[in-house]
Amino acid sequence: MTTPSLPYSFNTVKKINSVISIALALLSVFLYSCSSSPAAVTAPPPPTLPVAAIHTASVTTFQEYPASIEGTVNVEIRPQVSGSLDKVFVDEGALVSAGQPIFKINDQPYRAALNNALASLHAAEAAQGNAQLEIDKLTPLVENKVVSDYQLKTAKATYQIAKANIESAKANVSTAQINLGYTLIKAPVSGYIGRLLKKQGSLVSPQDVEALTQLSDVHDVHVYFSLGEKDFVSFKEQYAGETLKDKLKHLPSVALLLADNSEYAVKGKIDMIDGQFDKNTGAITVRASFPNAQGLLRSGNTGKIRLSLVHNDALIVPESATIEMQDKVFVFALADSNKVKKLPITIVGKNGTDYIVKDGVKVGDQIVLSGVDHLQEGTKIAPQKAADKVAKN
Helix, strand or coil, X not given: CCCCCCCCCHHHHHHHHHHHHHHHHHHHHHHHHHHCCCCCCCCCCCCEEEEEXXXXXXXXXXXXXXXXXXEEEEEEECCCCCEEEEEECCCCCCEECCCCEEEEECCHHHHHHHHHHHHHHHHHHHHHHXXXXXXXXXXXXXXXXXXXXXXXXXXXXXHHHHHHHHHHHHHHHHHHHHHXXXXXXXXXXXXXXXXXXXXXXXXXXXXXXXXXEEEEEEEEEEEEEEEEHHHXXXXXXXXXXXXXXXXXXXXXXXXEECCCCCECCCCEEEEEECCCCCXXXXXXXXXXXXXCCCCCCCCCCEEEEEEEEEEEEEXXXXXXXXXXXXXXXXXXXXXXXXXXXXXXXXXXXXXCCEEEEEECCCCCCEEECCCHHHCCCCCECEEEECCCCCCCC
């Protein structure tokens, strides 16, 4: 009996069974993975950040303003008469005393003018004498009716003219004497001579654009600086006194910083506030006076005025605990459940690396001291008590 033939060979059936087995295995793995629950994601721990309580302290802050220095008296030395500059008695930078000769202008034309005025005076005096003699001669003749009184009246009029001529001649003599005196130019005040812009032999005149030199009295100096409107309002609020005059009496001494940032050895005192603001700059000028016995300061020097202000029981916040956003400064305070709250603060000054705060926080508030750049409102932290960086003095 013949065996019927199969449609597939034995090897082919074996391969099909292998494929089915692999497919079943992959299906099992897929079903197992689908039925398994995803692994739970562990939340990161809250960041550990240092916190400290806000306290008060008494601190002194400083504000600096650019300043210019001038002597108490700055005088331009100019000639009062024209002429040739005969002598220069001083050198540039010399210290002179009031009344000391500085320049000498050729005085010969002015001596001649004085002599001419004196001669005119003497002639007028002689004419007055002749007029008086004529009056003396005619008076008895008129009384005895020998001559007409008209001649006597004429003689008296001539006398009055001679008298007026004497007064005019005296005035001319005074003018000539004054002009002669102007040929010797003396120091009007004690101080230091500036640059000598005219040398011996130069022609000088009162109409000259440039002065002969400048003379500065710097035994005391005035230091001028300006306050903007906002600073001026703060300035008035910070110091005691009902009026500006009262406030000037209570102002503390001020320091002068020189061009090399060194502090001048002697303190000064603010003694003047201008009466109005400059319309162009929107600032008001303030003057402080400093003694200058050693002559270290000169007119034209520049520097900075440093104003000090004592803040009693001031709220202190470290600069590192703040963050600035949109022209406002914030701190992060510790709230319920160790979550942080962003608070805006108002800063009125700075002392080193600390801000002096007017409002926004209060004594006892716990604030984050560092790491605030990455914090957001409501972030939970692990507070770490830091050594008091905002401690009470």
